Each structure stands twice: as structure tokens, then as C-alpha cells.
Amino acid sequence: MAQAINNWQMDQKADLSAPQVKPKYISTFKALSGYIQEHRLTFAGFIVCTLIAITAELLQPYLVKIAIDDNLMSGRNDYKGLLLVCGIYMALSLLSLIFSYLQNNLLQKAGQSIVASIRKRLFAHIGKLSMSYFDRVPSGSLITHVSSDTEAINQFFNQVVLSLFRDGLTLLFILVLMFQLDPQLTLYCLILVPIIAGIAIAFRSFMRETYQMARTRLSRLVAFVAENLSGMNLIQVFHQQEEQKRQFRERNDSYFRANVREIRTNVVFNRTFEILNNIAIAFVVWLGGRAVLGQELEFGVLYAFITYIRMFFQPINTITQQWNTLQSATVAINRVWSIFAIKPEVDDKAETVPFKREEIKGKIDFNGVTFAYGDGAPVIKGLDLHVSAGELVGIVGTTGAGKSSLISLLCRFYDVSAGSVLIDGHDVREIPQRDLHRIVGLVQQEPYLYSGTVLDNVRLFDPGISREEVIKACEFIGAGEIIGRMKDGYDTRLSERGSGLSAGERQLISFARIIVFKPKILILDEATANLDSHTEQLIQNALNLVAVGRTTLVIAHRLSTIMGADRILVMSKGEIVEQGTHQELLDVAGYYEELYRHSQGEHDAAAKESVQSR
Structure with a gap:
């Protein structure tokens, strides 16, 4: 402490x-x-x-x-x-x-x-x-x-x-x-x-x-x-x-x-x-x-x-x-x-790649990517990663392994020091940021909610998204019943950061955003790390629904979130040290197997503590 x-x-x-x-x-x-x-x-x-x-x-x-x-x-x-x-x-x-x-x-x-x-x-x-x-x-x-x-x-x-x-x-x-x-x-x-x-x-x-x-x-x-x-x-x-x-x-x-x-x-x-x-x-x-x-x-x-x-x-x-x-x-x-006088370090180029969002498939390629924050030591070193369109990929690793940095490069919050990040063969540096952030949807561990109604927080004040679309999206992921119990339903005003809602309710609203904005690539950055098991199951069900037809990258603190992923990447010190399905990685008996045993030990200890408290 x-x-x-x-x-x-x-x-x-x-x-x-x-x-x-x-x-x-x-x-x-x-x-x-x-x-x-x-x-x-x-x-x-x-x-x-x-x-x-x-x-x-x-x-x-x-x-x-x-x-x-x-x-x-x-x-x-x-x-x-x-x-x-x-x-x-x-x-x-x-x-x-x-x-x-x-x-x-x-x-x-x-x-x-x-x-x-x-x-x-x-x-x-x-x-x-x-x-x-x-x-x-x-x-x-x-x-x-x-x-x-x-x-x-x-x-x-x-x-x-x-x-x-x-x-x-x-x-x-x-x-x-x-x-x-x-x-x-x-x-x-x-x-x-x-x-x-x-x-x-x-x-x-x-x-x-x-x-x-x-x-x-x-x-x-x-x-x-x-x-x-x-x-x-x-x-x-x-x-x-x-x-x-x-x-x-x-x-x-x-x-x-x-x-x-x-x-x-x-x-x-x-x-x-x-x-x-x-x-x-x-x-x-x-x-x-x-x-x-x-x-x-x-x-x-x-x-x-x-x-x-x-x-x-x-x-x-x-x-x-x-x-x-x-x-x-x-x-x-x-x-x-x-x-x-400060110029953005990440800015759109004079010549960008024109394309239509509906034509994006969601294929992702990291080619020889190296990245460092400022003049510091590289946090990602010569990384090669290729994700097929529609694939669900889990990413695990200890703190400082480079998981969130990898996601930040895909969202182009930062530019690579060397190499390139491609979406459907287009370098993200050549894609207008406004288009890129509509293609890539991000759900973070602590979703940000604005002071405003539930309706506005789902559609992010975009009048082009109708009330009916918002209601349909919320019902699709299972948030409709929760919102219906609120005082004014979809017109209920939320306080700053949504402090009146539970962590699970805030996450469900962030998943509803994904539905209404329809990104081709979905990123979950430890979105279930602070949730109880019941709420985590609700979020997991929502994830299974929104991931359909999308390329999905999930940074997981709890391995149960990504055990069913098409592929799991294990990162350490900025490099991918293992990859495969859940069972394949357990059979290797390496980093992932150690993380799995550690998570199972935590789960058993928590269950034991819960029984004793009763």
C-alpha cells in the first residue's frame, strides 16, 4: 500500500x-x-x-x-x-x-x-x-x-x-x-x-x-x-x-x-x-x-x-x-x-487513403513493429502479428508486457517507431483519424460516461443515430431491462462519469455504443477486470453478441474471458512469446499455463473465502 x-x-x-x-x-x-x-x-x-x-x-x-x-x-x-x-x-x-x-x-x-x-x-x-x-x-x-x-x-x-x-x-x-x-x-x-x-x-x-x-x-x-x-x-x-x-x-x-x-x-x-x-x-x-x-x-x-x-x-x-x-x-x-504552437505528433497526412467503411473486412497486420514512449526504452520490439478478418484474439501477459501499447498503436494514439500497422493492407498512418476511429471500436476498463441522458451516452450526442436504434442496441446486449428500471428510462440523466451506475451497467452502455456505431474491429482493454462474476457473465454474453462479424481483440486480466478465443497471444517484454488456442497453450506448459494456474488459484481462494463468509 x-x-x-x-x-x-x-x-x-x-x-x-x-x-x-x-x-x-x-x-x-x-x-x-x-x-x-x-x-x-x-x-x-x-x-x-x-x-x-x-x-x-x-x-x-x-x-x-x-x-x-x-x-x-x-x-x-x-x-x-x-x-x-x-x-x-x-x-x-x-x-x-x-x-x-x-x-x-x-x-x-x-x-x-x-x-x-x-x-x-x-x-x-x-x-x-x-x-x-x-x-x-x-x-x-x-x-x-x-x-x-x-x-x-x-x-x-x-x-x-x-x-x-x-x-x-x-x-x-x-x-x-x-x-x-x-x-x-x-x-x-x-x-x-x-x-x-x-x-x-x-x-x-x-x-x-x-x-x-x-x-x-x-x-x-x-x-x-x-x-x-x-x-x-x-x-x-x-x-x-x-x-x-x-x-x-x-x-x-x-x-x-x-x-x-x-x-x-x-x-x-x-x-x-x-x-x-x-x-x-x-x-x-x-x-x-x-x-x-x-x-x-x-x-x-x-x-x-x-x-x-x-x-x-x-x-x-x-x-x-x-x-x-x-x-x-x-x-x-x-x-x-x-x-x-504545439503540433500533434500524430496527425493526418496530406494525402490519405479514401475508402468506404462498409468495404472494410477487418484484417490486421503488425509488420516488424517497434515502439517506445518518447526517448524511453522500446516497449514493443520487432513484433509481427497477423489477424484474420472476423477472428477473435485474446491477449494476455503480465503488467508492462506491451498489451495496451499494442492496442494504442492500432487506434493510432501513437505512431510506431519502426515497422507498420495495417488494416486491410492500408497503413493506419494513411487513414484519416476520423475514419479510423469509426472502424476501430474501443471498450476500456473504465468506460467514460458524460453528464447527459442514457440515450445521449449511447449515441454520443450524434443526432444521426435515432432513438429506435439506441433502444434496439441496448435490448440486443441485454441492457434494456436495466435501463427500463431507471427513473426516466432512456431519458434518465447520468451524473459525471456515470457515478450513479454500477461498473457492469457502465460497461453495458459502452457495448451498446459498439452496436450503434458498428465498427469493423472491436477492442476490449481489460473490460471485465473490475467486475464480479455475475456481472462478468453479463458482459461476456454481450461480448459474444457484439463480436459476431467483427475482428475482436480482447486484453484479458481474467483468462476465463478469452478461453474460447480463436487464438490467444501471450506477451512478455514487448514480444509475443506464445500463441495458440487455450488447450494448445496449456499443452505447451509455458507462460500461459503458469498464468492459468495462478488465475485458478486466485479463483479457488476467492470461492473458499466466499463460502467461509457465509
Whole structure:
């Protein structure tokens, strides 16, 4: 038991330390330029609305300046003029409100559409990656890419793009108005611009490193949680809660420290600009006040200038507050685009073999096949195997003998290192994967069921398969009675992975899939390993029914499953060491005979234990 725990924890550490693809750094705007181009009309409308909203807002202080200098300070009592200024002021306020609302809605429409497109593209791309990629990368890391990273891109549109356009244009317009009011005073204020630029450049690389660290540690934390949830039964059975809490605490504390560093950096960055803002206002009040007292500057101009200088630093402060969001989005973009940069190791060739499924007979040939996972030692070595169409072949052997690897090559989850795998004389590498996986049907030890109805789980959400076909298939393999006892029959909704069903019921549903999808080759990968004897008999009967007219390969843990096979292969260390019928292999008195005696001993011990328990 201790060894099992150690192995599981080692697998976790290996997953977390899996090598990641590190692509060349790409800027956020460059990465999203193609998506932005698709929504150019919406973005054009956003820019127009922004221009109108900014113009309406910035003209308001200038109107107050006119009211002060041309009316109040000049001694004129032009109430109609003041009323007109007030009316225009209110109209500009309303105009600013309306077009600010429109600009936000247009940006959200474009931004949400882009993020939705990226999510769909990312999910579709992950679905095309080879099994070797999922062997290296933990599922929690991929969950972070699909959820957290795309959400960071969403915030880029919600906050960064809005701020850059609105606040950037606001700065430009304010400078124009300030120069219009007093060029000399404006030039004095612009002394602070190089200081602002210097601070931004100094902080840039440090902040990017800080945000990258926080995102990476979050990914590791999510990966750890996802793996613990999937292995919760193992944790509870071996009372590993305290150890896993300790490991979670380490990762959580690491993420906490990275977050605190990120917040501290952000606070220092933003407060620096607040200080500069206050210094600039104080400087303008002092310098402008002296000019007003010396009658060199009108009071209304000073009022408008102070208002504009306050408004000048407000968008700068807003832009700098979005700096962390921009950095976070940049990190997220590079992480997502690093997934897009990964090419499937197993992919369809440019020229594939066109053929019709109904013409496939099911003949299988492994010709001199050698295979290794990555750069590891070969798990299959120079294997030759030829299976006739319609033949039922059992495959047995100890753990690590290469049984499942053999099946993975036939399904083309991996490509051979040397040799070839043929179906009816066609190399599987030349068959489109979509067609190949319709030709080869796989029933695994733990069949996967989706959240949905029994009907949808049998036909796998394929509307081309009718309800009548599903019912007929289930009744054919003996699952109709079981489904009939469910609350809503075929419309009963199953929970994730079908946790409300027994192992046998889940297997029967997976056999029903075989009937409705009609593959020419059927593979059972230890499909009865975890079943009791009664359920195993039900599955065995289902197997006998679905195997008719199909080439069938059965990887067996229990030899009783394949004793009636046309041929039994015994594998050891990636090679076929024996083959023949059940009786022929017993007569040889070799590996198979030893496995058979061992299985009979287990069977007798189990029967004895069952009798004693009664």
C-alpha cells in the first residue's frame, strides 16, 4: 500500500515538472490583431463613440472658463448667456453619457466575441493533440489555460483596450486644450512626462516577471487540486489527507507570496503617479496664482487649466492601474499561444487513403513493429502479428508486457517507431483519424460516461443515430431491462462519469455504443477486470453478441474471458512469446499455463473465502 501511495505521488510530481513548450515571446496586440481585424467595423464604431464622448466631456471645463471670464469676472450680468452656457453644459454631459454607454457596449460585443472564439479554438486544438502530450501535461494546467487564461484575455478587452483608447485620446485632447489656454504653463507641466516614461520603463520588466510568477504558481495549484479530486478515493483509503493538505499548503503559500509581491509592486507603481499628480497641481496653483495676481492670466483660464491638469493625470493613473492587467493578459496570451504552437505528433497526412467503411473486412497486420514512449526504452520490439478478418484474439501477459501499447498503436494514439500497422493492407498512418476511429471500436476498463441522458451516452450526442436504434442496441446486449428500471428510462440523466451506475451497467452502455456505431474491429482493454462474476457473465454474453462479424481483440486480466478465443497471444517484454488456442497453450506448459494456474488459484481462494463468509 505504501508503495502505491509513493508511486501515485511520484506521478503527480512528474506531471507538475513536465516540460512545457516555451515559444518566442509575442505581444498581446500582435497576437490579437487578426481577431481585431475581423471586428474592424465594431471597433471603428467604438472609436467614433469614444471621440464624441471625450470631446463632450472635455469641452465642459472650457464652458465654465467662458462663463467666468466673459461674464462673471468682466462684470456683465448676461443671465441669458449664462443660461445658454448651462444648457450647452447639460447637453454635453448627456452626450458624454450616451456615447460612453455606446462605446462600452460596442467594445464588449467585440471583446466577448473574440474571447469566445479563442476559447472554442483552444478547446478544439487541445482535442486534436496526441496522447503523448496528455501523458506529459497535467489536466489542471489545461483547465487553467481554458478558464483563467482566457478570462485574463477577456479583462484585456474590458479594461486595457478601453483605457488605452479612451484615456489615451483624453490625454491628447487635454494637451491640445492646455496649449490653447496657455502654451508656457503647459510646457512647464510637460517636464513630468520624461519622469513618467522613465518610471514606466523601469517597472516594465520587473512587473512582467512578477505576473508570470503568479500565473505559473496558480497553474500548479489548480493542477494539484484537479489531480487530488480525481484521486480522492485513493487519498481517503490510505489516509493521505494530512500529507496532501501539507502539499497543498506549500503550493498555496507559494501562490500567496507571488500575489502579495504582485500587489506590492502595483501599489508602489500607482502611488508614484499620485504623488506626481499632486506635485503638478501644486505647481500649477503656485505658478498660475502668481500670474493671476499679476493680471497676466485670467482666473477662468487658471480654473480650466487646474481642471485639465487634474484630468490629465487621471487617465495616466487609470492606464497605469491597467498595467498589471496588461501584463497578466500578455502572460496569458503567451501561455495560450504556446498551446496553439504545439503540433500533434500524430496527425493526418496530406494525402490519405479514401475508402468506404462498409468495404472494410477487418484484417490486421503488425509488420516488424517497434515502439517506445518518447526517448524511453522500446516497449514493443520487432513484433509481427497477423489477424484474420472476423477472428477473435485474446491477449494476455503480465503488467508492462506491451498489451495496451499494442492496442494504442492500432487506434493510432501513437505512431510506431519502426515497422507498420495495417488494416486491410492500408497503413493506419494513411487513414484519416476520423475514419479510423469509426472502424476501430474501443471498450476500456473504465468506460467514460458524460453528464447527459442514457440515450445521449449511447449515441454520443450524434443526432444521426435515432432513438429506435439506441433502444434496439441496448435490448440486443441485454441492457434494456436495466435501463427500463431507471427513473426516466432512456431519458434518465447520468451524473459525471456515470457515478450513479454500477461498473457492469457502465460497461453495458459502452457495448451498446459498439452496436450503434458498428465498427469493423472491436477492442476490449481489460473490460471485465473490475467486475464480479455475475456481472462478468453479463458482459461476456454481450461480448459474444457484439463480436459476431467483427475482428475482436480482447486484453484479458481474467483468462476465463478469452478461453474460447480463436487464438490467444501471450506477451512478455514487448514480444509475443506464445500463441495458440487455450488447450494448445496449456499443452505447451509455458507462460500461459503458469498464468492459468495462478488465475485458478486466485479463483479457488476467492470461492473458499466466499463460502467461509457465509
